[in-house]
Each structure stands twice: as structure tokens, then as C-alpha cells.
Amino acid sequence: MKLRDLTQNLPDPIFLVDASGVLYSSNGFLKNSGKTFKYLQEKGPTFLASNNSYHYVNDISQNLYTEGKITLNPEYIISSGHGLAKDPHISKLICNKIVYFIGPKSALHYALDVPIKAITKTIQHAEAIILAGFNQSQSTPLLNTVIKQAKENPSIPIICCNKDLYIRANQGLQPVVGYFAKKIEKEIKRPLNWFGKPLKNFSNLVKNHLKNYHLNPSKSTLFFDDNLENVIAMQNHLGISGCWVTETGIFYNKNKNNLLKHYGIPSYIIKSFSLDEFLIQP
Numbered sequence: 543m544k545l546r547d548l549t550q551n552l553p554d555p556i557f558l559v560d561a562s563g564v565l566y567s568s569n570g571f572l573k574n575s576g577k578t579f580k581y582l583q584e585k586g587p588t589f590l591a592s593n594n595s596y597h598y599v600n601d602i603s604q605n606l607y608t609e610g611k612i613t614l615n616p617e618y619i620i621s622s623g624h625g626l627a628k629d630p631h632i633s634k635l636i637c638n639k640i641v642y643f644i645g646p647k648s649a650l651h652y653a654l655d656v657p658i659k660a661i662t663k664t665i666q667h668a669e670a671i672i673l674a675g676f677n678q679s680q681s682t683p684l685l686n687t688v689i690k691q692a693k694e695n696p697s698i699p700i701i702c703c704n705k706d707l708y709i710r711a712n713q714g715l716q717p718v719v720g721y722f723a724k725k726i727e728k729e730i731k732r733p734l735n736w737f738g739k740p741l742k743n744f745s746n747l748v749k750n751h752l753k754n755y756h757l758n759p760s761k762s763t764l765f766f767d768d769n770l771e772n773v774i775a776m777q778n779h780l781g782i783s784g785c786w787v788t789e790t791g792i793f794y795n796k797n798k799n800n801l802l803k804h805y806g807i808p809s810y811i812i813k814s815f816s817l818d819e820f821l822i823q824p
Contacts, residue, residue, distance in 0.1 A: 546817040555586035556763040563768030563791030568711040574816040576610035595623035596675035623652035625737030635699040645674030673702040705738040740775030774806040783809035
């Protein structure tokens with residue numbers, strides 16, 4: 543059965559689609575991904591569900607249109623960055639606090655949505671630290687700055703709103719904010735406050751977001767992600783159907799059988815996000 547066949551037979555479908563590794567990589571949009579996304583939009587409510595806390599939803603929407611010819615209202619984008627304002631535990635840590643923010647200017651809007659008290663460029667003045675995105679070329683001094691402050695102030699909350707360690711880049715992998723946050727966590731020997739797939743807090747965010755549109759996740763909800771751990775987590779948390787995209791994402795060069803044994807079995811497996819790709823039901 544091809545993906546096109548499945549979408550035609552789902553009753554009252556809802557579609558959730560990851561971004562990096564499914565729609566695009568560092569080289570741009572993947573072949574047929576834009577066409578597939580637009581086709582799903584014709585079949586049912588279609589949302590982007592991404593750990594992309596590096597860009598605010600307006601910028602993500604603009605990029606989808608400019609690079610992929612996809613028209614998507616920012617309200618249909620569910621980003622892990624939203625956890626800063628919409629997750630009760632995370633928002634409580636930073637609401638009305640002075641924040642040291644690591645990430646691009648665009649991503650700062652996720653924190654402003656909380657709302658926070660102020661942004662400081664002097665980490666010693668901060669009451670909380672947010673990790674939304676890392677520039678790899680500046681990673682060492684930034685890491686040292688955060689680690690030093692966290693050791694001097696053990697009570698300061700540090701929030702990372704992206705659990706991803708890597709994204710697909712060319713024929714390899716590129717470390718992203720979760721990778722650097724893990725280094726901080728290891729050095730300071732205490733847990734950070736995490737938000738994003740595959741955690742249940744992200745699944746709850748998705749569920750609550752769908753409620754705004756009077757939608758309830760079910761087996762007719764199809765979630766596409768290149769990270770098998772994310773697929774299994776969302777599948778289990780929400781009772782939906784997960785579709786693991788294998789060839790265009792971060793596990794492209796890993797042994798699939800070993801991954802399935804480690805993380806669990808998805809509803810479907812597909813090579814790439816294309817309507818004519820054949821689905822495997824493991």
C-alpha cells in the first residue's frame with residue numbers, strides 16, 4: 543500500500559508532520575515533500591509538529607511558503623518553543639523572571655509569549671536561563687558561560703525547549719541545542735528542565751492544540767517523524783498512528799532492526815515523505 547492509498551481510506555484524518563528530516567534537510571526541501579504536505583491538507587487538518595525552537599512560527603510559516611510552496615497558517619504550527627509559555631511547569635519557572643536567552647532573535651518571541659520580566663545580556667543578572675538554539679561556532683564560550691553560572695548559582699533554572707541532539711545535514715548529522723544542553727547537564731551534575739518530543743509534555747501540547755480546533759487524536763491521526771523515538775512516544779501518549787520516515791532523517795545509516803528493538807514498533811514505516819512511497823506495517 544502506498545501512502546496515497548492510506549490517506550484516501552482514513553476516516554476523519556488528522557495529519558501531524560515533523561519538519562527537519564521529513565520535509566527538508568540542510569540542503570533544502572526534499573523531493574516531493576511539499577507536494578505530499580499540500581495533498582494531506584486537502585484530505586484533513588494538517589499540522590506541523592516540530593522541535594524547531596530555533597525559529598518562531600511566523601518565520602517557519604514563511605520558510606514553508608518560500609522554499610516549499612506550502613501555505614500554512616502559523617496557528618497550524620506546533621513548536622517545542624511553545625512549551626515556554628504553554629507548559630504549566632516550564633512557564634512557572636520563567637514567568638516574570640529576568641532571563642538569559644540563548645538562541646536567535648526570532649526564537650525570543652517564544653519567551654516573550656510567557657511573559658517574562660526582561661531579557662539580560664549579563665548572565666549574572668539572570669533568574670533563569672533558556673536554551674532555544676545554539677550556534678555551533680560559538681558553542682564553547684557559550685557552554686562555558688552557562689556552566690560557570692550554573693555552578694555558582696545551583697538554584698537557577700535552566701530550560702531547554704528542544705530535545706533533539708542532531709538534525710540531518712548533507713550526508714551526515716549536525717548537532718543542535720539538545721546536544722549542547724546535554725553537555726551542560728553532564729558538567730553541572732543536575733538535570734535541566736526539558737521540553738519537546740519525545741517527552742509527554744510535547745504530546746500534551748499537541749493534544750491541547752488540537753482541542754482548540756475541536757479535534758481529538760485517534761488511530762486516524764497520522765504522525766510523520768524521522769526520529770523513531772519520537773514516533774513511538776507520540777503514538778503511545780496519544781493513541782495515534784505513527785509513521786517512521788527512515789531514509790531522509792537522522793537514522794538513515796543505522797540498523798533499522800536494532801532501532802525497532804530498542805524503541806518499539808511504529809504503525810508504519812516509509813522511506814521518504816512521498817505519496818508514491820510504499821508503506822511497511824511491521
